[in-house]
Amino acid sequence: MSAQRTAMSSVDTAWLRMESPESPMMIGAVLVFDEPIDIRAFRNLLEERFLRFERFRQRVVCQNDRCYWEEDPWFDLDNHFHITALPGNADQAALQQLASDLNSTPLDFNHPLWQIHYVDNYQRGCALIVRIHHCIADGISLVRVLLSLTDEQDDTGSSRKSAKHRKRARNDSPEWRQTLFRARRNLRLARWQARQTWRTMREDPAYLVRLGRECLFLGRDLFKVAFSPPDPPTGLKGPQCGRKQVAWSEPLDLGEVKASARALNGTVNDVLLAAATGAVQAHIQQSATPLPEAGIHVAVPFNLRPLDQPITRLGNQFGLVLVPLPVQTLCPRERFETVQRHMDDIKRSYQAQVSYGLLDILGRGPDLMERRALELLSRRASAVLTNVPGPDQPLHLCGCRLRTPMFWVPQTGDVGIGLSIFSYAGQVQFGVISDRQLMDSPERLATAFADSFHQLRDLALENRIPLESTLGRPYTERYGDDPDSTPVTKPEVHAETAASLEKSKLL
Numbered sequence: 001m002s003a004q005r006t007a008m009s010s011v012d013t014a015w016l017r018m019e020s021p022e023s024p025m026m027i028g029a030v031l032v033f034d035e036p037i038d039i040r041a042f043r044n045l046l047e048e049r050f051l052r053f054e055r056f057r058q059r060v061v062c063q064n065d066r067c068y069w070e071e072d073p074w075f076d077l078d079n080h081f082h083i084t085a086l087p088g089n090a091d092q093a094a095l096q097q098l099a100s101d102l103n104s105t106p107l108d109f110n111h112p113l114w115q116i117h118y119v120d121n122y123q124r125g126c127a128l129i130v131r132i133h134h135c136i137a138d139g140i141s142l143v144r145v146l147l148s149l150t151d152e153q154d155d156t157g158s159s160r161k162s163a164k165h166r167k168r169a170r171n172d173s174p175e176w177r178q179t180l181f182r183a184r185r186n187l188r189l190a191r192w193q194a195r196q197t198w199r200t201m202r203e204d205p206a207y208l209v210r211l212g213r214e215c216l217f218l219g220r221d222l223f224k225v226a227f228s229p230p231d232p233p234t235g236l237k238g239p240q241c242g243r244k245q246v247a248w249s250e251p252l253d254l255g256e257v258k259a260s261a262r263a264l265n266g267t268v269n270d271v272l273l274a275a276a277t278g279a280v281q282a283h284i285q286q287s288a289t290p291l292p293e294a295g296i297h298v299a300v301p302f303n304l305r306p307l308d309q310p311i312t313r314l315g316n317q318f319g320l321v322l323v324p325l326p327v328q329t330l331c332p333r334e335r336f337e338t339v340q341r342h343m344d345d346i347k348r349s350y351q352a353q354v355s356y357g358l359l360d361i362l363g364r365g366p367d368l369m370e371r372r373a374l375e376l377l378s379r380r381a382s383a384v385l386t387n388v389p390g391p392d393q394p395l396h397l398c399g400c401r402l403r404t405p406m407f408w409v410p411q412t413g414d415v416g417i418g419l420s421i422f423s424y425a426g427q428v429q430f431g432v433i434s435d436r437q438l439m440d441s442p443e444r445l446a447t448a449f450a451d452s453f454h455q456l457r458d459l460a461l462e463n464r465i466p467l468e469s470t471l472g473r474p475y476t477e478r479y480g481d482d483p484d485s486t487p488v489t490k491p492e493v494h495a496e497t498a499a500s501l502e503k504s505k506l507l
Helices: 010-017 039-050 092-103 139-147 157-171 175-203 207-227 254-263 268-286 332-347 351-364 367-378 442-461 475-479 490-503
Strands: 026-033 058-063 066-071 081-085 114-122 125-133 244-248 296-303 318-325 383-389 400-408 417-424 427-435
Touching: 010 066, 026 092, 026 139, 026 244, 039 081, 039 114, 092 114, 092 125, 092 244, 125 400, 139 383, 139 400, 244 400, 244 442, 254 268, 254 427, 254 442, 268 318, 268 332, 268 383, 268 417, 268 427, 268 442, 318 332, 332 442, 400 417, 400 427, 427 442
Parallel strands: 081 114, 296 383, 383 417
Antiparallel strands: 026 125, 026 400, 058 066, 114 125, 244 427, 296 318, 417 427
16 A cells, blocks of 8 residues: 555544535535635645645545555646636526535545635625535534635644644555544543543542443443434435535524524524424425424434534534424424423434444445444434624625635535524524435525524514513523523613614614
8 A cells, every 4th residue: 555545434424425426525614705716826825725634635545345545646727727618697596506416416536525616706706615525524614714715814824734744644654653643632632531531530529420321321322323213204304316416595693583483492403493383383384394393303413523623523422413493383382392391302412423423433444334223313304594693793704704605515325405604793593404306496495594584583582571570580590501691680681682683672
């Protein structure tokens, strides 16, 4: 084996094997800018900040049941960066059509698995359509990598360069040396963990009881992931033709979402998931399909990588959790409370760690075994849903303001619909990617998301609590753990919520 090859991790291998003609395993993005970007400056930026990750210069090579990363001897940026334009005064529908065409086209496995299309002359500005294979990294990491191209990100050039050189030095060593290095590192970690466990057992005799209880919870979640019943038929999943369609709606005001979450005694995530539930419910009703009595599930990626650390190494470090969506519930209040209860249960579960471990095991086995296991797991979800919080402030790329960012993740098995929620610069964007065989108009589902949120916003106005009943009680006792807010007393939260609603013209 060539010294320039690096073994692909088992989790990345699992995502690579999910590739099929009907479902290319690509993470897609559309970035719309207010002004045209200087092409030469953007190419320099790609070479400086994007190509510093060696995965974007490496192609995939498979031998038997093992896969490797290998430097592309014919790497050329022109093979991955393309310039195109839309005719006339192209609108959003034209850009969505182009993005649909590209997301229906697999990447070339003879070269590194990524493409960027620069769309000139779009609404007096421009757009970037990005496609990156899932085996390179998970969606959250790739979003952070793409946003690192902007001018607002911290410049850690010296530390990144040193990390890059250290990593290259290790990857250029022979395979046996890398294996020995990993074995020694794992042995040291095992010894340290054993010492820590023994010290804890001596200081806290009840530690074993708590450890046993956590093991029972872990086994319960493993049973749920592996043996939960499949979702009922709803038209959201089934045989696919491979023709993808993308759409996104007009953005929501994040201030309205936060104010509604506080008034409903929940979190921003609860409100957005409840709005997505209402949108899916409206789509099922429009398709003349009976609403399932027990609801459906969506697979939601759960990040396992520390968000406070810079991305210096790509790869997939996330798990999947099955989130129930009560689409059978017609009452918006009951739908919100059910989603909130399910999310509280999931936060205390080990589903993400269990699914990551399963992908690790499947990636080490033969391809046939993995495909059979993935078929069983895909039956337990009807769609994929991502909810990624983005930067609070507007970003600029080569001096041009990023107006609208939108991202999609791929689907696998019979799952052919992906829902994406992304917050950026005080707005919340909702997008849909679907197979034409399953959904002829993703635009209607995207529009239904805003309508569903407006129902929750109206419900928030009816749910304001008298100030006298909130005195002296902690914020987290009533409103839950909302990462977008700081713990304050109830009277302060009440005043802040009323001010936000009034500013949003909701009062």
